[in-house]
Amino acid sequence: MKNRLKVLRAERDWSQQELATRLDVSRQSVNAIETGRYDPSLPLAFRIADIFAMPIEEIFLRK
Amino acid sequence: MKNRLKVLRAERDWSQQELATRLDVSRQSVNAIETGRYDPSLPLAFRIADIFAMPIEEIFLRK
DNA sequence: CGTCGTTGTCAAGCATCATTGACAAATAGG
């Protein structure tokens, strides 16, 4: 499951720590998701979608 | 995190077992998600969305 | 050169998701 987190974060000029704080998760979690080591839980995926104001399907990609 | 699985399943007249088979998960997993005992993983949420041919946001609801 | 911010990664531990096998209760159909 790929994702566009790194790009979306770059567009906003946010550090991983900044995004992690907004999501209320650890910086390591953001990093792990970005580097594809694991997928977020569904509730966290919703929070991510909310913060970037776009549907989950536009952030996380099947494959 | 609420969801509309039970209704969507009823619309298609599928048993929990039938949906579980289509999703390639156990019947207990479908039941647990339907009865709100836990949320599916993001990959499973995508498979559910695919099977019902609608976005995740229309099946799973924040709250 | 030294320092700071950022990123990637590891380990250990706890929480959550998903499994199998089992059982009881409710429902539907013959």
Add this chain to the structure above:
DNA sequence: CCTATTTGTCAATGATGCTTGACAACGACG
């Protein structure tokens, strides 16, 4: 009434997600 199907739930186990704390490598900047 009898039987098969469906649903809800339990326990135990394994796989993932998320945490803290730590450390190394890098680029930017004084």
